[in-house]
Amino acid sequence: MSISDGLLILAATPIGDPRDASARLALELQRADVVAAEDTRRLHRLCSDLEVKPVGSVLAYHEHNEAGRTAELVERMRTGARVLLVTDAGMPSVSDPGFRLVEAAAAADVRVTCIPGPSAVPVALAVSGLPVDRFCFEGFLPRKPGERARALANLAAEQRTMVFFEAPHRTQVTLAAMAAVFGAERRAALCRELTKTYEEVRRGSLAELAQWAQNEVRGEVTLVVEGAPARRAAPSEVVEEVLEQVAEGVRLKDACKAASASWGCSTKELYDLAVARQRASRM
The missing domain is CATH 1.10.10 (Arc Repressor Mutant, subunit A)
Structure with a gap:
């Protein structure tokens, strides 16, 4: 093989329902020389659901080892390996490991491609009932109250619809902080367990959602928040x-x-x- 034969494939995996996996994902799982997975146990469960078996080596690639493992994977690709990168759910690099490897592969002149598929961001936007013609993704907000408040203050004038990820046990605090900075009446949608058995989408004002979230919130949470209106004042x-x-x-x-x-x-x-x-x- 020549160096040009090496390839990095980013593959989207189901965010809940394994039936959302694409035929291309199943094919690449069986033909890749290396499958780099955020969690190898979840990968094996997915392979079982899809009734496929990787023929190449399977190794862990996550936030705790990506700094060291990136160089190893790039070297494998430089010598012709076909590397498939998957995360626990959704698209690699979108609030998950992947960016560092893409950056290094591009710098090494290794070809990078993608198998499109599920992602919580567009799914939440689609069901939110909020404008989706312009939006931005902000990932997870800082955990510390002061840092979180400053991050929200910087977004107070953002006129695009905003998408956030949040842990279930921090959802109520985050919604309350958003209500304090963005305004209690700002519209939002709380999307929980998207594509899974207990999927739930709650729409309302930030104050209403913060009130509802005082009860225990379970599962993966994606928040979609209306952008700020254009306005002028002294x-x-x-x-x-x-x-x-x-x-x-x-x-x-x-x-x-x-x-x-x-x-x-x-x-x-x-x-x-x-x-x-x-x-x-x-x-």
Whole structure:
């Protein structure tokens, strides 16, 4: 084989129902020289469901070993190996391992291709009932309250529909934080266990969903949140909103930047006014 024969194939795997697996995925599982899997146990379960058996070597490739294993896989491809990369569910690189390997393969002039298929992001968008003509994917928000508040403040003016992943035990806290920053009435959809037996999609305001999520939330969660409306206001009309975000732990500079983008007013004027209000309140 020549070096040009080497190939990296990113393959989407079912996010719930194994029947969503493509015929191409089943074929490549049987012909790849190497199958790199986020969790080899889940891979074997998928292969059992599809009634296929990998003929090549199977190895683990996940966030804890990808730094070291990437070089090994690239070297295999440089010598002609056909490498198939799969994650536990959905598309590799989309909030899952894969980007590092694609980057390294491209740098080594190894051809990279993809087997399209299931992904929670477009599925959640499709069933959300929110606009999907323009959207952005934000993955998981930071776990620490202050960092999470700052991340949300930076998104306060985002006019595209936003998609987030979240752990079930943090869903209520995240929805409450979104309601505090984006506004309690902002529309959203909570998509749980997509394509699985107990699939559930709840639509409502952020406040309503946060209230519902006070009960135990189970399963994989994808949140779809409506983008901010285009609007304009003077700094004097926005300053109280900024100070409320600061009280929630957002840095004044970040809150002013987000609010000015959202309301179309001067960041400097808003910052100066907020500082003046803070000083006055201490007197």
